[in-house]
Amino acid sequence: MPNAHMPASRIASIDIMRGLVIILMMLDHVRERFYMHVRTGDPIADTIEPDLFFTRMLTHLCAPVFIFLAGMSAWLYAHPKEGEYRSPSRFLFTRGLVIIGIEIVLYYLVWADSFPNYLFLQVLWAIGLCMVALSLACRLNYRVIGGLGFLIVLGHNALVPINFEPVELGYIPWAILHDGGELGQIGPLTISLSYPSLPWFGVILLGYFAGPLFAKSTSAITRRQWLIGLGASCLAVLLVLRGFNIYGETIPWSVQETGIETVMSFINFTKYPPSLDYVLLTLGIGLLLLAWLETVKKQNGLLDLMQTFGSIPMFIYVLHLYVLLAAYWVLYAIFGATHGERYGLDSVFWIWVGMFLLVAVHYPIAKTFAAYKHREKSNKPWLSYF
Known part of the structure; x- marks a missing residue:
């Protein structure tokens, strides 16, 4: 599945998977910008129509797959195919701080028109903080790293009963680690965290x-077998835990009046913080998609697009938020407020149309920047952050 525009050192399936995540993220951000008059909730509200429910559920793949691939990419950085081990600590630490800075400054500016008195610490905050923590954890024994990861993902739902009141000493640390919520104020600005x-x-x-x-040293066949086995195992464990309402989600599912409503109840998982069932579903699907991408031998236009996006994810992430902001104000100037005080789309169909338009607008820009990045990265190290 070669792409002539990409360096040979890049792994196509990972870039394509990351590109798919970016496209789904665009879908979610079109919803957030233009469909704010219909709140989805967390877990998703029972009153949501199926088309919006499954659109929102599809975008749930973004954060866990992207963060999982960030960890995988850190290992690959430390173990290049040609050359000896290099510590990823410095790169992870500085990259994490840069991403947190982007969250605090650039992301706030995107939403300052809607929430001028709030600074929301969201996915980039979580990614950046995780990278900073991984810059220390990567020094541990490899098996200890895996064991700690399994312990946290499998066990953190047991911590749900622990909580602190805002006046208690442990409130802010626990909000950052597990519960989220408002952290405090800096002047008129309220700091709110949604990604523990x-x-x-x-x-x-x-x-x-x-x-x-x-x-x-890992053959393609072995890699695909492991990816399928791990992905299928995640979904099998999910079926048992969720099927019998044993563990992994705070709200049990139940049989509803219709089959589609029953499916919605079964897969309606908590994202903030991500429940075990949420992680099992999204990573299970993500691992199976990675395994499928291992079998794709021929590049096509769609795969080229996703691989291009996936090779410059931070650039596309930041750019598309500002394009959406500009598009919103243009449409507001033309049509005015259509839902309350805001301009909003009338159906979920138009959210999808908006996503496809966003992808089409960004692709030529992405190709140009990706070519520049891969050509100049050795001379301009700052490009590696995009």
Whole structure:
């Protein structure tokens, strides 16, 4: 599955998977920008129509797959196909701080028009904090890293009963690690955190632990067998835990009036923080998709697009948020407020149309920047952060 525009050192299936995540993220951000008049909730509200429910559920793949691949990429950075081991600590630490900075500054500016008095610490905060933590954890024994990742992902749901009141000493640390919520105020600005870092740290550790699957010494057949086995195991464990409402999700599922509503109840998982069932579903699907991408031998236009996006994810992430902001104000100027005080789309169909338009607008820009990055990265190290 070669792409002539990509360096030979890049792994096509990982870039394509990351590109798919970016496209789904665009879908979710179109929903957030233009469909704010219909709140989805967490877990998703019972009153949501199926088309919006499954659109939202599809975008749930983004954060866990992206963070898992970030851990995997860290292992690959430390173990290049040609050359000796190099510590990823410095790169992870600085990259994590840069990503946190992007969250605090650039992401706030995107939403300042809607929430001028709130600074939301979301997915980039979690990724950045996890990278900083991984810069320390990567010094541990490889098996300890894997064991710690499994312990956190499998066990953090047992911590749900632990909580602190805002006036208690442990409130802010626990909000950052597990519960989320408002952290406090800086002048008129309220700091609110929706991505607690502890569960995501477990995911990035598991990604690092899975890195050897893409080592030069691992054959494609072996890698695919492991990916299928791990993905199927995640979904099998999910069926047992969720099927009998044993563990892994705070809200049990139940049989509803219709089959589609029953399916919605069964897969309606908590994202903030990510429950075990949520992680099992999303990583299970993600691992199976990676296994399928191992079998794709011929590049086509769609795969080229996803691989291009996946090779420059941070650039596309930041750019598309500002394109969406500009598009919103253009449409608001033309049509005015259509839902309350805001301009909004009238159906989920138009969310999907907006996503396809966003992809089409960004692809030529992405190709140009990707070519520049891969050509100049050795001379301009800052490009590696994009």
